[in-house]
Amino acid sequence: MKMDDIARLAGVSKAAVSLAFSGKPGIGPETRERILQIARENGYQPKARASLREQQAGSITFLVFANSGIVLEEYYQQPFFRELLHYIEERCRSHGYSLLYTSADMGSVQENLRAISGEKRSEGIILLGTNLDKALLEQVAAQWKGPLVVLDTCFETLPIPFVHINNILGGYQAGSHLCGLGHRHIGYIASDIRIRNFDDRRAGFMQALQENGVELAAENAFSVAPTILSSQESLKKQLSAYLEKGHAMPTAFFCECDYIAISAIKSLTELGYRVPADISVVGFDNISEARIITPELTTIHVEKERMAQLSVDMIMDIIQSDSAVTAKILVDTHLVERMSTAEPGAERS
Incomplete structure (x- = not known):
């Protein structure tokens, strides 16, 4: 059986099958699971295309609770998150790590985290916290015992590492x-x-x-x-x-x-x-x-690039040092003045 056969059975494109096997964003979680299920049922094993360095390196999971509030199911197409992902993947690569992408369901936190743990492919999780409240973050921290860094929100009373916008x-x-x-x-x-x-x-x-x-x-x-x-x-x-x-x-x-x-x-x-x-x-x-x-x-x-770098560096430090000390990093902003503002009533050419 070939990748073309999997695509035909799943009713999707060959590119979608490739995204499902690589763990990259671009398809919905239900589509990804259907493709992987068909592959398992037919005994299909995707060919390893990674370089020797990538095969030997570890992996970090970028976990998103999508389709909730401001974070849409196709969050990777939203400009802010698209830029963050690009910088996170670049930083992981510089550490010799690959980045896996997982979308989770708000109502199935335990099952989602158990699945990540069971796959034994990820050494840690960078969790997008934009749309998450304190209760859900507490639940994630209780269920996931490995290295965890939460990106783009902060709750000062939780003993969890955060990288956040000021x-x-x-x-x-x-x-x-x-x-x-x-x-x-x-x-x-x-x-x-x-x-x-x-x-x-x-x-x-x-x-x-x-x-x-x-x-x-x-x-x-x-x-x-x-x-x-x-x-x-x-x-x-x-x-x-x-x-x-x-x-x-x-x-x-x-x-x-x-x-x-x-x-x-x-x-x-x-x-x-x-x-x-x-x-x-x-x-x-x-x-x-x-x-x-x-x-x-x-x-x-x-500073999306800086936030991405800090989150990856922080989780790498946790992995390598096995430290129980947590930290919260607040990244400052600055104003970019362009053409949409002027003095009241001012004409601008």
């Missing part, structure tokens, strides 16, 4: 930037799905406004889906209803992530507003799409 600083930098430009009538566009990162960004933003004597009026806060890059009817309806009540449109908006910011720019443009001549917009994350949108997006840069 979201409070990022929100503070965004607020300080808008206040520094002279904006006083400021709006806030939040995600309608709440995670720790967004709450921290709001806290930092509010602190900057308070220090500058600016108040965020309750009616100036809106919420939208955080994973849509196109304009959103829900936002246009919220803004239209806001105007119908006699409110003046804010001169600037802070958005909790770049997805929301890009969607907001498109929505505002369709409503007849010019960015930044009429309204300034600031995002958060500095995804690659921030440079493609017109105007280019002013945003808070997240």
